[in-house]
Amino acid sequence: MHKRALGAAAVTGVAALALSACGGSSPTTPSDTGAAGTSKAATTTGVPETPSGTAAPVRDANVDLVIWTDADRSKAVQKYADQFAAENGVTVKVQISTDTRAQFKDATKVGKGPDVIVGAHDWLGELVQNSTVAPVNLSSDVAAKFLPKAIEATKFNGQSYGVPYAVENIGLMYNKDLVPNPPKTMDELVATGEKLVKEGKAKQVLSQFVSKVGNAYFAYPYLSAFPEGGIFAIKPNGDYDPNKVIVNTPDSVKGGDVLAELGKKKVLSTNVDDTNQDALFDTKAAPFMISGPWSVAKAKEAGINYGIAPLPSLTGGGAMRPFLGVQMFYVSSKAKNAALAQEFVTNYIPRKDVQLALFEVGKRPPALKEAYAEVAASDPDVKAWYEAGVDGSPMPNIPAMNSVWGPFGQATADIIAGKAGAKERLDAAAKEITANIAKG
Amino acid sequence: MTKPLALAIKWVLIVATLAGILWIATKLAQAGNTMAVVIAGLVGMGILAVYSTRRSVPLKYLVPGLLFMILFQLWPVLYTASLSTTNYGDGHLYSKEESVTDIIAQSVREVPGTPRYKMSVAIAEGGDPVTADLVLLLTKPDGSTYVGDKSGLKPLPASGVEKTSIGKITKAPGYTVLTARQANARSKDLSAIAVPTSDGGGIKPVGLSEAFEGKATVTYDASADKLTDAGTTPPTVYAPKDAKWVNVADPTQSFPQGWKENIGLANYSRIFTDSTIRSGFLSIFIWNIAFAILSVLTTFLLGMLIALLFNDPRLRGKAIYRSLLILPYALPGFVTALVWKGMFNQDYGIINQTLNISVDWLGTPAGAKAAILITNLWLGFPYMFIVCTGALQSIPQDVREAATIDGANAFRTLRSIIMPLLLVAVGPLLLASFAFNFNNFGLIYLLTKGGPFNGADTSIGSSDLLITYAFRLAFSGSAPNYGFAAAVSVIIFLLVALMSIPGFRRTKALEEVN
Numbered sequence: 014m015h016k017r018a019l020g021a022a023a024v025t026g027v028a029a030l031a032l033s034a035c036g037g038s039s040p041t042t043p044s045d046t047g048a049a050g051t052s053k054a055a056t057t058t059g060v061p062e063t064p065s066g067t068a069a070p071v072r073d074a075n076v077d078l079v080i081w082t083d084a085d086r087s088k089a090v091q092k093y094a095d096q097f098a099a100e101n102g103v104t105v106k107v108q109i110s111t112d113t114r115a116q117f118k119d120a121t122k123v124g125k126g127p128d129v130i131v132g133a134h135d136w137l138g139e140l141v142q143n144s145t146v147a148p149v150n151l152s153s154d155v156a157a158k159f160l161p162k163a164i165e166a167t168k169f170n171g172q173s174y175g176v177p178y179a180v181e182n183i184g185l186m187y188n189k190d191l192v193p194n195p196p197k198t199m200d201e202l203v204a205t206g207e208k209l210v211k212e213g214k215a216k217q218v219l220s221q222f223v224s225k226v227g228n229a230y231f232a233y234p235y236l237s238a239f240p241e242g243g244i245f246a247i248k249p250n251g252d253y254d255p256n257k258v259i260v261n262t263p264d265s266v267k268g269g270d271v272l273a274e275l276g277k278k279k280v281l282s283t284n285v286d287d288t289n290q291d292a293l294f295d296t297k298a299a300p301f302m303i304s305g306p307w308s309v310a311k312a313k314e315a316g317i318n319y320g321i322a323p324l325p326s327l328t329g330g331g332a333m334r335p336f337l338g339v340q341m342f343y344v345s346s347k348a349k350n351a352a353l354a355q356e357f358v359t360n361y362i363p364r365k366d367v368q369l370a371l372f373e374v375g376k377r378p379p380a381l382k383e384a385y386a387e388v389a390a391s392d393p394d395v396k397a398w399y400e401a402g403v404d405g406s407p408m409p410n411i412p413a414m415n416s417v418w419g420p421f422g423q424a425t426a427d428i429i430a431g432k433a434g435a436k437e438r439l440d441a442a443a444k445e446i447t448a449n450i451a452k453g
Numbered sequence: 454m455t456k457p458l459a460l461a462i463k464w465v466l467i468v469a470t471l472a473g474i475l476w477i478a479t480k481l482a483q484a485g486n487t488m489a490v491v492i493a494g495l496v497g498m499g500i501l502a503v504y505s506t507r508r509s510v511p512l513k514y515l516v517p518g519l520l521f522m523i524l525f526q527l528w529p530v531l532y533t534a535s536l537s538t539t540n541y542g543d544g545h546l547y548s549k550e551e552s553v554t555d556i557i558a559q560s561v562r563e564v565p566g567t568p569r570y571k572m573s574v575a576i577a578e579g580g581d582p583v584t585a586d587l588v589l590l591l592t593k594p595d596g597s598t599y600v601g602d603k604s605g606l607k608p609l610p611a612s613g614v615e616k617t618s619i620g621k622i623t624k625a626p627g628y629t630v631l632t633a634r635q636a637n638a639r640s641k642d643l644s645a646i647a648v649p650t651s652d653g654g655g656i657k658p659v660g661l662s663e664a665f666e667g668k669a670t671v672t673y674d675a676s677a678d679k680l681t682d683a684g685t686t687p688p689t690v691y692a693p694k695d696a697k698w699v700n701v702a703d704p705t706q707s708f709p710q711g712w713k714e715n716i717g718l719a720n721y722s723r724i725f726t727d728s729t730i731r732s733g734f735l736s737i738f739i740w741n742i743a744f745a746i747l748s749v750l751t752t753f754l755l756g757m758l759i760a761l762l763f764n765d766p767r768l769r770g771k772a773i774y775r776s777l778l779i780l781p782y783a784l785p786g787f788v789t790a791l792v793w794k795g796m797f798n799q800d801y802g803i804i805n806q807t808l809n810i811s812v813d814w815l816g817t818p819a820g821a822k823a824a825i826l827i828t829n830l831w832l833g834f835p836y837m838f839i840v841c842t843g844a845l846q847s848i849p850q851d852v853r854e855a856a857t858i859d860g861a862n863a864f865r866t867l868r869s870i871i872m873p874l875l876l877v878a879v880g881p882l883l884l885a886s887f888a889f890n891f892n893n894f895g896l897i898y899l900l901t902k903g904g905p906f907n908g909a910d911t912s913i914g915s916s917d918l919l920i921t922y923a924f925r926l927a928f929s930g931s932a933p934n935y936g937f938a939a940a941v942s943v944i945i946f947l948l949v950a951l952m953s954i955p956g957f958r959r960t961k962a963l964e965e966v967n
Binding site for chain 1: 543544546547551552555558559560561562563569574632633634636637639640641643644658659660661662663665667684705709710711791794795798799800801813815816901902904905906910911912928932
């Protein structure tokens with residue numbers, strides 16, 4: 014009997030251990046949201062190798078260069094990878110990874126990682142911390158061809174780690190049929206929205222991803238609208254300083270008070286999350302939505318006559334400044350084909366045609382100035398997104414940011430739900446973030 | 454079956470198994486794991502010894518089970534336990550030596566004011582592309598050409614040199630330019646090359662067609678075990694502390710790359726001494742048990758009641774009802790859980806809208822717990838219904854008739870006759886259901902992610918189970934820490950094991966009813 018008992022205990026225990034060993038999740042970052050939002054539009058047919066299920070791709074040992082990317086971008090990357098292969102007389106394989114951030118880390122650890130990955134710049138600190146990426150030395154004249162903020166985002170501790178290709182940020186989407194001109198201030202937005210609700214033309218003022226656990230990425234602009242508000246202070250060298258958490262400075266608290274007020278007015282609600290955010294805007298329930306380029310495809314499909322504008326400004330502060338997310342190519346520090354990987358990333362990705370091809374699959378403004386200028390001339394959406402992000406600053410790419418998403422997000426959700434006052438709740442969040450950073 | 458045929462089949466199976474082990478062993482050998490290869494060999498010999506001879510008959514039956522138990526149960530448990538005594542996690546994945554190499558390699562910066570060279574990788578003419586010393590053929594922006602190797606930079610006479618339009622040298626007398634593939638094959642040597650220059654830097658390749666003059670700012674002093682970063686003024690000194698390189702002058706500054714080391718029982722003592730973790734662990738544990746017990750009870754009661762109802766011979770159309778009732782069980786649980794999550798939405802959910810209430814289901818601890826139990830009831834009752842229906846049908850009709858003749862009413866029959874007999878059959882299944890729900894990760898993760906989180910501590914959610922808590926520690930949250938999560942997993946394992954022992958004793962007692 015004892016044997017059986019222990020056997021069963023072992024089964025359940027192992028199930029527990031197995032569960033804790035198989036997963037591979039990372040904090041939900043906006044770049045993840047973006048990828049998820051656009052994945053439906055893209056097709057995965059064609060040359061790139063699709064993995065079965067969600068398992069990491071298996072590295073092909075006979076190939077000269079292996080690139081991992083998500084399904085959306087694989088086709089564009091494949092095209093130029095093939096061209097690169099033909100020019101240099103080598104073989105290149107583009108493989109689709111369903112969760113590049115986690116799978117790259119795990120595969121590299123056991124020596125089976127790719128040579129190049131495509132990912133968001135806010136992974137950088139974590140990748141450096143885990144020794145998985147190598148510096149990429151762009152010459153200064155090539156670097157000068159990119160948007161300065163995009164190049165800034167690829168740096169960590171003054172070292173440069175990749176080549177950017179796109180910039181993304183959130184902005185204000187509005188329904189042109191209901192609102193002819195976008196509001197400049199939040200007060201104006203609320204007044205317009207409330208009038209529409211009263212007239213029965215809309216059910217609520219604004220659709221913004223809050224959720225029960227909060228969303229730090231969408232809440233940050235409310236703090237950054239005030240001069241000293243934000244998450245981390247900036248070091249003299251321009252990097253974020255993990256030792257100076259500023260989520261509870263008087264200016265940040267002012268932003269928190271705005272969240273509380275908007276929560277009270279039901280403009281912001283913890284009941285809006287990733288599952289219904291787009292639907293609210295696309296069914297005309299809300300005339301305004303704060304979201305990013307990944308929401309455009311769905312709005313178009315729903316036949317919404319949408320416009321894109323910069324985020325409004327807050328009373329007593331300035332314009333809400335969103336985080337910039339930069340998409341970039343990384344080279345693995347354990348790359349088996351380091352030379353080819355560096356060659357591909359430094360010589361191919363800065364090309365205009367490559368940047369344009371990558372724009373086509375994600376519709377995010379290109380990071381190369383020349384490519385952006387060409388796209389912006391013909392695509393008003395891209396220009397609008399870019400302008401909505403002009404004042405934004407790159408999302409912190411320091412590992413300490415991982416300690417912020419949870420506590421800060423939850424704090425903003427609690428403030429919006431009216432569970433706690435802004436000052437008190439942001440103080441508590443600052444304390445928790447500082448403690449978490451000290452532990453890490 | 455004739456004897457020779459049976460023998461042939463037996464040997465085919467033995468050989469196939471051994472071939473399988475050999476294949477695994479070669480894979481392990483490729484990975485450089487000598488110990489595992491030895492163990493695989495021993496296992497192979499063991500199998501041969503057990504099955505090729507006529508001796509040790511009991512072992513013939515036990516070996517497969519034993520092997521799989523060791524491989525899939527014992528090994529993960531031991532591995533997790535060994536991991537729990539380390540600080541393995543983000544920033545602590547590799548060894549100390551690797552952290553030093555990595556920090557130095559990443560500190561290389563372009564020397565200001567130096568030119569960028571166009572570069573080709575070459576070897577001295579007549580050398581073997583696989584082994585010969587590499588040289589860099591360099592072109593300055595002004596068009597002058599150089600040869601760089603270990604000894605330094607030398608001018609390359611322009612005569613006989615051929616260049617592409619961007620200035621990359623394709624041909625030079627006395628040298629063989631390597632193709633991209635040949636050069637790539639020497640990636641390791643290429644990354645080690647640094648053509649020394651007069652100012653102490655080195656010319657290093659970027660890819661295959663460009664080179665820059667860089668200089669590592671960090672140096673390692675092995676005797677003092679210290680890293681010095683000359684990139685700052687004055688130079689910063691870093692010394693090892695808590696598996697990280699920490700700035701001696703300002704302990705808040707450190708390099709992000711740490712290393713993995715053994716930390717003994719520190720993870721366990723943290724579970725028991727850190728007050729947030731301790732109190733959080735306790736509340737999670739209590740809810741975890743309550744969740745598992747309530748889930749089993751509610752699903753069993755509902756399932757049994759419906760089963761009793763549908764077991765009544767007077768009811769018509771049972772087949773249709775039964776298939777309908779099994780539907781929730783047939784749908785994928787992930788979909789169902791997400792649909793329920795939508796239905797529980799305070800503003801837009803169908804539950805609040807139909808009942809005309811405004812319960813914040815997923816935003817309050819009590820609401821979230823209720824929502825989880827309701828969803829699990831929906832997901833779990835069909836299973837209990839199936840099981841009970843089967844068990845009820847196996848209870849002989851004459852036992853019930855005897856009870857009726859003895860004057861027992863319907864309730865009395867149920868309580869004294871049917872229930873005991875039913876429990877004999879489903880008792881072990883209830884226990885299994887308890888163990889499953891104890892670790893019901895998917896439901897919690899899809900519905901609430903462990904939330905809502907209270908006040909100033911987002912590491913502990915009010916609907917967290919131990920397993921979702923451990924998962925958050927290991928894979929998300931502030932800093933993924935596999936070592937600590939492994940320690941929590943080991944504790945969960947011990948708890949489940951301890952709770953299962955009396956449970957199985959009880960099952961044995963039930964079996965004795967028969």
